[in-house]
Amino acid sequence: YLHLLLKRYHKGHVAIRLALAGCTNRPFYRIVAAHNKRARDGKYLEQLGTYDPMPNIYNEKLVSLNIEQIKYWIGCGAHTTKPVAKLLGLAGFFPLHPMTITNAERLKREKEKQSNAEAPLTSDSKEDDSVGATNIST
Numbered sequence: 001y002l003h004l005l006l007k008r009y010h011k012g013h014v015a016i017r018l019a020l021a022g023c024t025n026r027p028f029y030r031i032v033a034a035h036n037k038r039a040r041d042g043k044y045l046e047q048l049g050t051y052d053p054m055p056n057i058y059n060e061k062l063v064s065l066n067i068e069q070i071k072y073w074i075g076c077g078a079h080t081t082k083p084v085a086k087l088l089g090l091a092g093f094f095p096l097h098p099m100t101i102t103n104a105e106r107l108k109r110e111k112e113k114q115s116n117a118e119a120p121l122t123s124d125s126k127e128d129d130s131v132g133a134t135n136i137s138t
Contacts, residue, residue, distance in 0.1 A: 012037040014078040016070065018051065019044060028052055031065065031084060033073045048073070051087060063087055 015036040022028035029051040034044035049065040056062065070093065074080070080088065082097070089096040 014045065014073065014076065015081060016048060016073055016078050016084050017081040018083055026054065028054075031087070033069075033078055036079070046073070063091065065091060065093070067093060 012035050014033055016031065016033050017036075017040075018029040019032045019034070019041050020027060021030050021041070030044075030047050031049035031051060032044035033046045033048055034042070038044070046069060048069050049063065051064075052062040054061070065088070070088070080094075082099075085094055086097045086100055088094040089100060
């Protein structure tokens, strides 16, 4: 049945993408298989998972995936969008997306720069405070 549906839909392909399902200032996404010509939040063929980008009380962004159905749709020739490819890479289904690696390296360098910049300031200020305290007490 699926091959008939895919053949009848001309000038397009099936894409695994994010469909917005949340409210203003509170996004929530469904991971869906839909025709690429359909509207972002429009009719879709099947829901394959969910993604909540807002951190919860444990600072976690929650993702649920139906891996079996994702394998099925990719086997049928479905494409994935970049955000979904990044999520699947983080889940271990795909190799990590190059931008994910680049962003992680960039954040690591920034943290190292901040820690290097803060380390001398904190050690100098402690020494100065102790010297000042001894001068005041004597």
